[in-house]
Amino acid sequence: MSKFYIGIDIGSTSAKTVVLDENKNIISRILLPTGWSSKETSEIILRKLNDLNFDIGNSTIVATGYGRVSVSFANKAVTEITCHGKGANYLFGANAKSIDDNDLGVLSNNLLIIDIGGQDTKIIQVENGNVVDFLMNDKCSAGTGRFLEVMSNALNLKMDELCDMAEKGADTHISSLCTVFAESEVISLIGRGEKRENIAFAIVDSIVKKVCQQAQKLYKKDMKVCLTGGLSEFKYISDSLGKELKTKVYAKEDGRYAGAIGAALMGI
Amino acid sequence: MADRHEMWKLLGMNIEQHDVLCSVLPGAVGDVFMSQKNRPKGMEFWDMVVADVHGIRPAELIEEQKKGRKVFGTFCVYVPDEVIIACNGIVTGLCGGSQFWVPDGEAVLPKNTCPLIKASVGARLGKTCPFFRIADMYVGETTCDGKKKAYEILGEDVPMYVMDVPQMKRPEDIERWAHEIALFAKKVEEFTGVKLTVENLKNAIHIVNEKRKAMQRVYDTRKNKTLPISGRDSLLMTQISFFDDPERCATMCNKLADELEQRVKDNVSVVDAGTKRILVTGTPLAIPNWKLHNIIETTGAVVVCEEMCTGTRYFENLVDENINSLEEGFKALANRYMKTNCACFTPNTGRIDDIKRMVKEYNVDGVIDCNLKFCCLYDTEKFSVGRALKEANIPVLQLETDYTDTDAEQLRTRIGAFVEMLSK
Numbered sequence A: 001m002s003k004f005y006i007g008i009d010i011g012s013t014s015a016k017t018v019v020l021d022e023n024k025n026i027i028s029r030i031l032l033p034t035g036w037s038s039k040e041t042s043e044i045i046l047r048k049l050n051d052l053n054f055d056i057g058n059s060t061i062v063a064t065g066y067g068r069v070s071v072s073f074a075n076k077a078v079t080e081i082t083c084h085g086k087g088a089n090y091l092f093g094a095n096a097k098s099i100d101d102n103d104l105g106v107l108s109n110n111l112l113i114i115d116i117g118g119q120d121t122k123i124i125q126v127e128n129g130n131v132v133d134f135l136m137n138d139k140c141s142a143g144t145g146r147f148l149e150v151m152s153n154a155l156n157l158k159m160d161e162l163c164d165m166a167e168k169g170a171d172t173h174i175s176s177l178c179t180v181f182a183e184s185e186v187i188s189l190i191g192r193g194e195k196r197e198n199i200a201f202a203i204v205d206s207i208v209k210k211v212c213q214q215a216q217k218l219y220k221k222d223m224k225v226c227l228t229g230g231l232s233e234f235k236y237i238s239d240s241l242g243k244e245l246k247t248k249v250y251a252k253e254d255g256r257y258a259g260a261i262g263a264a265l266m267g268i
Numbered sequence B: 001m002a003d004r005h006e007m008w009k010l011l012g013m014n015i016e017q018h019d020v021l022c023s024v025l026p027g028a029v030g031d032v033f034m035s036q037k038n039r040p041k042g043m044e045f046w047d048m049v050v051a052d053v054h055g056i057r058p059a060e061l062i063e064e065q066k067k068g069r070k071v072f073g074t075f076c077v078y079v080p081d082e083v084i085i086a087c088n089g090i091v092t093g094l095c096g097g098s099q100f101w102v103p104d105g106e107a108v109l110p111k112n113t114c115p116l117i118k119a120s121v122g123a124r125l126g127k128t129c130p131f132f133r134i135a136d137m138y139v140g141e142t143t144c145d146g147k148k149k150a151y152e153i154l155g156e157d158v159p160m161y162v163m164d165v166p167q168m169k170r171p172e173d174i175e176r177w178a179h180e181i182a183l184f185a186k187k188v189e190e191f192t193g194v195k196l197t198v199e200n201l202k203n204a205i206h207i208v209n210e211k212r213k214a215m216q217r218v219y220d221t222r223k224n225k226t227l228p229i230s231g232r233d234s235l236l237m238t239q240i241s242f243f244d245d246p247e248r249c250a251t252m253c254n255k256l257a258d259e260l261e262q263r264v265k266d267n268v269s270v271v272d273a274g275t276k277r278i279l280v281t282g283t284p285l286a287i288p289n290w291k292l293h294n295i296i297e298t299t300g301a302v303v304v305c306e307e308m309c310t311g312t313r314y315f316e317n318l319v320d321e322n323i324n325s326l327e328e329g330f331k332a333l334a335n336r337y338m339k340t341n342c343a344c345f346t347p348n349t350g351r352i353d354d355i356k357r358m359v360k361e362y363n364v365d366g367v368i369d370c371n372l373k374f375c376c377l378y379d380t381e382k383f384s385v386g387r388a389l390k391e392a393n394i395p396v397l398q399l400e401t402d403y404t405d406t407d408a409e410q411l412r413t414r415i416g417a418f419v420e421m422l423s424k
Ligand code: SF4
Pocket: B075, B076, B077, B078, B143, B144, B283, B284, B309, B342, B343, B344
């Protein structure tokens, strides 16, 4: 029976699992909400893997993300920063497998990864799959996925709807960086009768500016910038980041699995 | 361990609150220190002191006070212990390193004050630390703005003397510091009733120099590839040296150094070969703040040096013992103390030189530059420190934290990723 490499990335909002075969091809993806207990989530993942007939005993399992220590059946735990680096290199590096046939752009092993997570945003500089530097915002939820979530709730929109609307908006700004204050700003904009498109624009614009401010600290001209994490699927976000950084920002559907892919690769 | 409640009561402490602190400390000490393997035997002394940290030394201080000696509480490594010791006074450090004291500090200070200041003020006003009760006089300094203003508040509750520390290190500033030390000496003479003489100053300089040399000896053993002591144990030694009698401190450190030197010869290391060696730099780690060291050393790396006030800044550089007058003595003191590099000064490029030098001396793989939240000075200096280290190809991780445990997992992730990065 063949051997599998399984990566489990338990983040603050969702748990991503990826199974690689011996040729490093992705043969399975599992996406679950993390819920209240990473321990329970990891048990559900184990059951699903069993249901899918992956021989756990003959696989190497690596856990990453906030809940990495809760995955009791993992062979080892590695931080999400290292895993995102490895995973992004797999998706975007010079030897990337063109799985979803996206435009891979320039071939480069010199990557700058932007991962907007639920609880924190990471900027990771990667050379040949190895992390050489990284930054993480830590002070609060400003500039994280949580910020977008709170704001889209205030507008009663889903993420994709928010992006669609933002594309049609312009010229409105949120000045506050703090999620709590920004939320009341949004509410007063709604109260003032500002167009929802413009408010949506202001919300995305705010987080893009905040994230790029961080990214600028590590960004150099020769780097290929890639967006990973749950927001990878929203083209408007990667395009806006690119506009702000004045470079193309690459994104792929599998971007949200970057951490899990990296974890799986760490087992090889 | 003796029951200290009677003593604490006589000190006017808030016994109920203090019992809460006493009940959590042993657990913390056990988790952080006793869980380590292969510790040097010499650590038994510091284990004993920390187990009874609010008993053993306070009781000694009270005995000395009964003989008429005065206890001076200090908050900064620029305050010259020598002057106090020369006049038969006793110095004790007073910096608060626990979240336990922070709420009482926040009762009078803005929330966005650094936790070290909040804890120090809280320990006094909340009456939950015997050292803060025992000290007859507090000696402050004009280093950072937070401390300056906090001293005004503390000064309403306890005799307070503030030394005017210069903010630059031009020759005239060093001269001014010598003069400031002379003024302080007058105050100390007045307070202790003991006249400062060339003889007793010379003797005090010698005592403190011997303590510095002994601490340096311990740190020197950490430069070896064979690492005979953990960062946590070294930090504990340094933290307690602020409270201990300087002569006993020197004796104990020398004893420990003997053992550590022997360990190096015998190839006894506290970590596996190849464990990544970290230098930590930044704001002080006042006792019982062991958070950073504990996370680093339970995340697969080890701390080999602290470029901090609770570290090399405390004991590097000696005072010239060759003095023939008090004036020469004050100058010698000023010269030594102005070699310490704190972010309160501008410019402070000496700190960057120190870090780079120590990276070589201590065979360091990576630097962790960490400041306490709301310490504007060290936070701002991160920019030039980070840039200089990157230019020198020294990996650096820059962090900010406080005394709570809320960010422990985030720190563990970052430090873990940093260690993984160094392991490539
Ligand atoms: S960091 Fe600066 S102000 Fe604080 S104790 Fe050290 S020298 Fe003094």
